[in-house]
Amino acid sequence: MDKQPQAAPPAGAAPLDILILAAGLGTRMRSATAKVLHELGGRPLIAHVCRTASALQKEQRPVYVVVGHQAEEVKRAVNEELGEGGAVFITQAEQRGTGDAVFAARDALAAANSTLLVLSGDVPLVRAETLGALVHQHRTHRGRGAAVTLLAVRLEDPTGYGRVIRDEEGRFLRIVEQKDATAEERQLNEINAGIYCFETRLLFPALERVKPENAQGEFYLTDVPGILRADGEDVSVYVHTDAREVSGINTRAELAEFERILRLRTLRSLMLNGGVTVIDPQHTYVSPDAQIGRDTVIYPNVHIEGRTTLGEGCRVGPGTRITNSRVGNGVHVKDHCVIVDSEIGDNCEVGPFAHLRMNARMEESAHVGNFVEVKKSRLGSRTKAMHLSYLGDAEIGERTNIGAGTVTCNYDGRQKHPTHIGDDVKIGSDTMLVAPVRVGSRSVTGAGSVVTEDVPSDTLVAGVPARVKKQLPREAGDEGPEGKDKEEVTTVAPGE
Ligand code: UD1
Ligand code: CA
Numbered sequence: 322m323d324k325q326p327q328a329a330p331p332a333g334a335a336p337l338d339i340l341i342l343a344a345g346l347g348t349r350m351r352s353a354t355a356k357v358l359h360e361l362g363g364r365p366l367i368a369h370v371c372r373t374a375s376a377l378q379k380e381q382r383p384v385y386v387v388v389g390h391q392a393e394e395v396k397r398a399v400n401e402e403l404g405e406g407g408a409v410f411i412t413q414a415e416q417r418g419t420g421d422a423v424f425a426a427r428d429a430l431a432a433a434n435s436t437l438l439v440l441s442g443d444v445p446l447v448r449a450e451t452l453g454a455l456v457h458q459h460r461t462h463r464g465r466g467a468a469v470t471l472l473a474v475r476l477e478d479p480t481g482y483g484r485v486i487r488d489e490e491g492r493f494l495r496i497v498e499q500k501d502a503t504a505e506e507r508q509l510n511e512i513n514a515g516i517y518c519f520e521t522r523l524l525f526p527a528l529e530r531v532k533p534e535n536a537q538g539e540f541y542l543t544d545v546p547g548i549l550r551a552d553g554e555d556v557s558v559y560v561h562t563d564a565r566e567v568s569g570i571n572t573r574a575e576l577a578e579f580e581r582i583l584r585l586r587t588l589r590s591l592m593l594n595g596g597v598t599v600i601d602p603q604h605t606y607v608s609p610d611a612q613i614g615r616d617t618v619i620y621p622n623v624h625i626e627g628r629t630t631l632g633e634g635c636r637v638g639p640g641t642r643i644t645n646s647r648v649g650n651g652v653h654v655k656d657h658c659v660i661v662d663s664e665i666g667d668n669c670e671v672g673p674f675a676h677l678r679m680n681a682r683m684e685e686s687a688h689v690g691n692f693v694e695v696k697k698s699r700l701g702s703r704t705k706a707m708h709l710s711y712l713g714d715a716e717i718g719e720r721t722n723i724g725a726g727t728v729t730c731n732y733d734g735r736q737k738h739p740t741h742i743g744d745d746v747k748i749g750s751d752t753m754l755v756a757p758v759r760v761g762s763r764s765v766t767g768a769g770s771v772v773t774e775d776v777p778s779d780t781l782v783a784g785v786p787a788r789v790k791k792q793l794p795r796e797a798g799d800e801g802p803e804g805k806d807k808e809e810v811t812t813v814a815p816g817e
Contacts, residue, residue, distance in 0.1 A: 344389030418539030
């Protein structure tokens with residue numbers, strides 16, 4: 322974990338409010354979806370900023386979010402991150418610029434005697450620590466605090482950003498937007514990151530004086546520091562060194578670049594701190610919210626998404642995707658599996674080409690082989706389904722063998738029905754289990770059986786529809802986990 326950010330106000334300092342601007346369309350994305358909803362590391366941009374803001378807000382005050390374009394969807398994304406009621410939403414009716422966006426929060430904030438930290442919804446990687454340092458500089462500037470402190474950074478290529486203009490002595494004068502800058506000003510490479518601390522009582526009167534007299538006809542928040550400076554107020558500039566961290570995303574090309582940075586950062590931490598082997602980091606995709614145990618080996622083209630957890634000493638073969646699932650220790654997931662919302666116990670084997678979904682559960686040492694789909698079903702410990710099967714809505718006991726081509730016929734066109742299979746059962750190859758149906762422990766179905774009625778324990782059934790052929794003697798060896806060798810493909814012939 323990062324060091325805890327130092328945002329608690331020093332004695333006597335105004336409390337901190339946080340306002341996130343997220344009402345814009347993001348024209349440069351060329352998308353029908355609002356920019357702040359585009360995903361980075363599997364989460365919307367706005368969710369990243371919200372998480373950072375809430376890490377910083379230690380005073381039980383809400384985080385304010387200005388919404389406008391696709392407001393409902395943006396609110397949903399915020400609520401998903403902060404919880405219902407975790408944010409207070411401000412509506413900016415028309416997107417008339419960043420100054421107008423902050424002005425929309427006037428009723429909510431102008432009377433608060435607070436320090437207002439303004440963040441952009443499109444600057445997702447800024448760290449709470451950096452913001453804490455910005456707030457600290459703002460509050461301690463010249464021993465009495467500044468009217469506004471802006472976060473600036475030097476860029477090799479400052480194109481598109483607002484430039485920080487200083488006088489001969491290096492004191493802040495104003496911010497000039499790219500589109501309004503002279504050729505000379507465009508040469509300056511100190512840029513405004515769009516992250517500021519304002520004294521609320523000074524901010525709103527200054528905002529009232531902002532006019533949309535500029536190349537874009539917008540109300541620029543960036544005019545406020547210049548206005549305050551001209552009034553003789555103290556303007557402070559916090560110059561940050563990590564340009565990447567504080568730069569915004571305006572285009573899909575930048576989004577892809579950030580994705581790469583975040584991804585490599587996640588993998589590096591897994592390798593250096595987590596003891597995970599990543600064979601080819603250039604072609605491995607692990608969510609920043611995933612957890613992976615040490616000595617686990619990840620092959621190329623693996624995607625580990627969402628809040629997946631993987632235990633220690635696992636192997637995940639090439640081309641596999643695991644989403645929001647829990648995987649125990651010592652599990653081998655072979656090539657090209659898709660595992661979604663499922664749970665896999667210790668020492669299980671899965672794949673190649675297996676599909677687990679909708680709360681599929683495999684208990685310890687269970688095996689699922691190639692072209693097996695498991696949906697909303699539980700496989701008990703040491704149970705095996707090695708080839709070409711569909712197991713849906715099924716409860717399967719321990720040490721049972723599911724023969725090749727077995728299908729739980731769980732859907733009658735209207736409803737899904739359950740299948741129950743006991744312990745130490747041998748389901749013959751190509752058995753159709755017409756649900757709802759139960760197969761008792763230690764029973765056997767012949768190859769090609771169509772099981773339409775419940776099968777008691779210790780019984781051999783076969784045929785279409787399956788009929789009882791004989792009672793099976795209970796052998797001592799059948800009970801223990803170390804019982805008879807389990808043939809992978811059960812070959813009892815129909816009618817045997
Ligand atoms: C802004 C700054 C620029 C700075 C850059 C850093 C202004 C005028 N310019 O430019 O100096 O270098 O950020 O990334 O502020 N938004 C609203 N309502 C609006 C317009 C924008 O909520 O009416 C939100 C957007 O959703 C976005 C943020 O404000 O999250 C920034 O807006 P954007 O249009 O991206 O500003 P830039 O042109 O990048
Ligand atoms: Ca921007």
